Amino acid sequence: MEQVRRIGVLTGGGDCPGLNAVIRAVVKTAINDYGWEVIGIEDGFEGLILPDKTRELRISDVRGILPRGGTILGTTNRANPFAYVTRKKDGRVVTRDVSDEVILRLRDLRLDALIVIGGDGSLKISYEFFQKGVPIVGVPKTIDNDISCTDVTFGFDTALDTATQAIDKLHTTAESHHRVMIVEVMGRDAGWLALEAGLAGGADVILIPEIPFDLYNVDEKIERRDREGRRFSIVVVAEGSRPVGGEQFYQPRKDPTAPRRLGGVSQWVADELGKMCDHEIRVTVLGHVQRGGSPSSFDRILGTRFGAAAVHLVSERRFGEMVALRGETIEAVSLKDAVSQLKTVPLDSDLIRTARSLDICLG
Numbered sequence: 001m002e003q004v005r006r007i008g009v010l011t012g013g014g015d016c017p018g019l020n021a022v023i024r025a026v027v028k029t030a031i032n033d034y035g036w037e038v039i040g041i042e043d044g045f046e047g048l049i050l051p052d053k054t055r056e057l058r059i060s061d062v063r064g065i066l067p068r069g070g071t072i073l074g075t076t077n078r079a080n081p082f083a084y085v086t087r088k089k090d091g092r093v094v095t096r097d098v099s100d101e102v103i104l105r106l107r108d109l110r111l112d113a114l115i116v117i118g119g120d121g122s123l124k125i126s127y128e129f130f131q132k133g134v135p136i137v138g139v140p141k142t143i144d145n146d147i148s149c150t151d152v153t154f155g156f157d158t159a160l161d162t163a164t165q166a167i168d169k170l171h172t173t174a175e176s177h178h179r180v181m182i183v184e185v186m187g188r189d190a191g192w193l194a195l196e197a198g199l200a201g202g203a204d205v206i207l208i209p210e211i212p213f214d215l216y217n218v219d220e221k222i223e224r225r226d227r228e229g230r231r232f233s234i235v236v237v238a239e240g241s242r243p244v245g246g247e248q249f250y251q252p253r254k255d256p257t258a259p260r261r262l263g264g265v266s267q268w269v270a271d272e273l274g275k276m277c278d279h280e281i282r283v284t285v286l287g288h289v290q291r292g293g294s295p296s297s298f299d300r301i302l303g304t305r306f307g308a309a310a311v312h313l314v315s316e317r318r319f320g321e322m323v324a325l326r327g328e329t330i331e332a333v334s335l336k337d338a339v340s341q342l343k344t345v346p347l348d349s350d351l352i353r354t355a356r357s358l359d360i361c362l363g
């Protein structure tokens with residue numbers, strides 16, 4: 001069995017607060033505990049496809065990055081080596097499987113293992129590479145909190161705080177102007193961010209992808225509040241939510257090779273609600289603000305624990321596994337299980353039950 005001497009680390013998919021905390025912990029643990037070399041790979045898997053996108057990471061390279069949002073390595077959600085899209089000079093778009101080239105590249109770089117810090121997409125790619133024999137360990141990140149087998153992903157707590165603060169701010173202006181404020185939050189197909197931010201921000205209506213909504217129920221809630229003398233309402237809408245019998249809302253795409261992006265549901269809700277009630281309605285789409293900023297203490301600590309644990313897993317040659325938070329402890333779970341399905345909000349969860357007990361309309 002070959003000894004580990006040199007490992008690679010990359011961040012893939014959409015960024016989130018806490019990525020730098022993981023990178024820092026990986027570098028420090030690998031060097032302090034094991035004396036390994038660490039190679040940083042830039043812009044996700046693209047750094048293993050294109051030339052000149054790797055660099056050695058020493059302890060001096062990770063100094064001061066703990067409180068910084070984003071990722072010092074850069075990232076992309078458009079470089080899947082199993083379906084790599086390029087545009088030819090004549091404009092033709094070609095999709096190729098370059099995974100074998102990536103494996104050769106890992107050999108050229110003399111990497112004994114690879115740590116991938118990623119969400120659903122990057123972890124699926126990691127599992128595919130693991131099946132092809134690449135010694136890989138995963139670290140789950142995303143503001144969406146939609147990765148299975150871990151109680152929570154890092155990045156979620158900070159995004160939740162950002163969304164909650166925005167809802168708090170919208171509350172005061174909604175109340176002053178007696179308006180209905182609709183806030184669209186991210187989260188893709190999972191309602192964690194909308195549901196928890198709505199609960200934390202005292203929303204009156206929360207619409208999530210797991211529960212298709214009927215706008216008559218939303219209108220009824222707003223009118224009832226009105227009759228009770230509460231002439232404003234806060235409606236939190238997850239970007240992935242949809243009406244009963246309807247589809248999710250996607251943004252128009254200029255580039256057909258780009259991933260489809262959710263968006264637009266809140267404006268639709270505003271337009272339709274506007275036909276039903278007399279209230280003034282305003283829409284706020286929080287967007288990428290939710291992905292930025294300095295990580296919360298929780299995300300810094302979780303990211304640090306994940307990074308150190310991932311290095312320990314490599315030392316034990318536990319490839320094909322992912323670090324996870326289970327209760328109070330960091331554990332290892334199989335990448336296969338983690339990517340087998342998205343973690344959405346269970347309909348029987350206490351979060352949903354609690355929201356209903358508080359008379360929050362869930363659509």
Ligand code: F6P
Binds near residue numbers: 188291
């Ligand atoms: O997965 C994280 C996330 O922020 C989602 O909540 C959102 O739907 C998507 O990424 C946005 O992606 P992009 O950065 O490509 O706009």
